[in-house]
Amino acid sequence: MREIKPVNNNGSIQLKFSVGGKRYSFNPIPGGQFTNHRDYKTAQAIASQIQNDILAKNFDPTLDRYRLTPKQPIQSSTQASKPLTLLELWDYWVDSLNLSVATRQHHYRAIRQQIIKANPDLLDTLWLTQSHLGASTFNQRLGYLKRCYRWAVSKTLVTSNPYDELKTRRVYAKSIKPFTSREIKVIIRGFEESAIHYAPFVKFLLATGVRTSEAIGLRWCHVDFDQGFITIQESLSRDWAGNGYQRVRKETKTGGSRHLGMTDELRLLLWSIKPPKPDQDSLVFTTVQGKTIDDGNFRERYWVKVLTKVGIDYRRPYTTRHTTASHAIDQGTPVTGVAYLLGHKDTRMVMQTYGHLVNRPDLPDIPIG
Template sequence: MREIKPVNNNGSIQLKFSVGGKRYSFNPIPQGQYNNRRDLKTAEAIATRIQNDILSGHFDPTLNRYRLVPKSIPSTQPKNLLELWDIWVASLDLPDHTKANHYKWVRRMIAKSNPEMNDTSWLTKADISPRTFKDRLSLIRACGKWAVSKGLLKDNPYDSLKPRKDTAQEIKPFTQGEIKLILEGFDKLAPHYGPFVRFLMATGVRTSEAIGLLWGHVDFHRSEIVIKESLPKDLTGNGYTRVRKETKTGNIRHLTLSSGLRSLLISLRPSNASPDTLVFTTPKGCIIDADNFRERYWVKVLATQGIPYRKPYTTRHTMISHAIEQRIPITGVAYLAGHRDTSMIIKNYGHMINRPDLPEIPIG
């Protein structure tokens, strides 16, 4: 069997392994840090114990035997849903960046309404999208299931809730004319960001991927760029810090530079640029903040140029839509977009794929 070793999970320690076809992943040391030598040595000892138990047939699938502080049933009955939620989340040993995402937003909703244990109205009456409703229902349903297993709830009130019907949203990519107007607008009103917007339009990469692009990812000899990292916001930070990580889907893709894109990047590249230097920055050389860029520049340019507002993410829809219209094979479009397969392209852009013309009918 493969040796079990502690891995760095954004600073925390994770043990990942499989037993009998079932995958396990947990933090054996609550609040333990990978760069702390004592924590790491303790985790290595726990990993060895797990491996020995697997080989001897004494593996504990609950993992309680291997936790520095085993999970336990709360000694007191939670008084409301917020207390129940906090107890459940604490039992999961989640990394901070995970808790700072969907778990944080669900907690905010619960704290705002302060519902009783069996009250579901805080969720059913919430003004949120069907997609968000589905995601948050999934989490609170898991919390209720756990509470039932621990004897904290008799029944799970969220089992009977159904996801909201999601109506398809029409994707409105920028037309060739709109692209021209947007680029002209940036050249006049925010010329520093003109190359950044041109890159987004031409490649369709996610905004965090463009923000995180390094000169080491650009190969002028092969005439290609490698999209393998992103620079999204650090959800555990102050709202402005960012953390370098793999792309959203974990894929690495090589995009061939068009002549126009190659010329653009050559004109941008400083003579002393190092491989670890960002390609796109603010005028002061700082990391681009996507929200600040949208609010201060993107909104202004679209309004000035008379273009109906769409998010900067529409540049991604634009590249994909134009690629489909230009008859690039669907598998190729999925690759350019960084998807693992064609399912997302077909789901969101299926109406554009192999769209036939109306037959010739003699009507006059």
């Protein structure tokens, strides 16, 4: 299947493609400009969504699912009347940022929903400090609100920033409990007995340590049996601009790509599930019905049940990533190598998360007997 890409149509953005012999051509962003970086990236995301839906046989021929509402001109601070509530101020600020649809529908929308529920005035901070938010979420939202008010002060929409007086909360590091070699064998056996279709998917997660969205988005064109490596360069992540269940193909979390050399066992695993003549754009791992895997559905319907059945203490599927990293460190892989395997830009995250495993010294031999 030919990749769908935005094209320049006299300055506007056009998507052109064919499905089942029928040709489609439409502008996904009314008012958007091909030369505008944000508009172009949004169009790319929509093109990826269309391509994914075609592959998953979930394409909307009306195109309604892929159209954005026309861009509205943002009022300047001189045009806008001064806000009377935090909700009005929040909307002014978010509009000024000219965010992509996906970004706006993620953290910004979550904070807006909380503001709507509390309906605070411009100086009220109790709605945030008295909310039952975890420390990380509280700190994140406080940071957004501080930036919002600093912008508002600069635009003379408000005279002060009440959130500058609030302090962040202490975040306690969560203990990581990777799966042991014994637990890995028990989990794999559990999937082979109770959910055989997903056993290769679980084995792949454990063997590579890739992010779940990267495994879900892996295509056969990324698997090179001749050279013996897998290329991780994109993911199928939740489309926060949609209903949460749609997925959009995009670059990896850190924006880079990495080549993972296959072990003999991993090569045999992938070869065993490879179709005789696979479409290079088709997904390596799918649901039983051949659809895109939804990580939430997989966790609830299969992961939890298998772990419960085999008597393994529950840990989320992301623990497979911690497992790969900790076993790599135990087997002598340098920190720089672990960072590469996990797709981090540097070793900072590895040291922060797994530093207690690196070069662990033995206790000195003290004569206490």
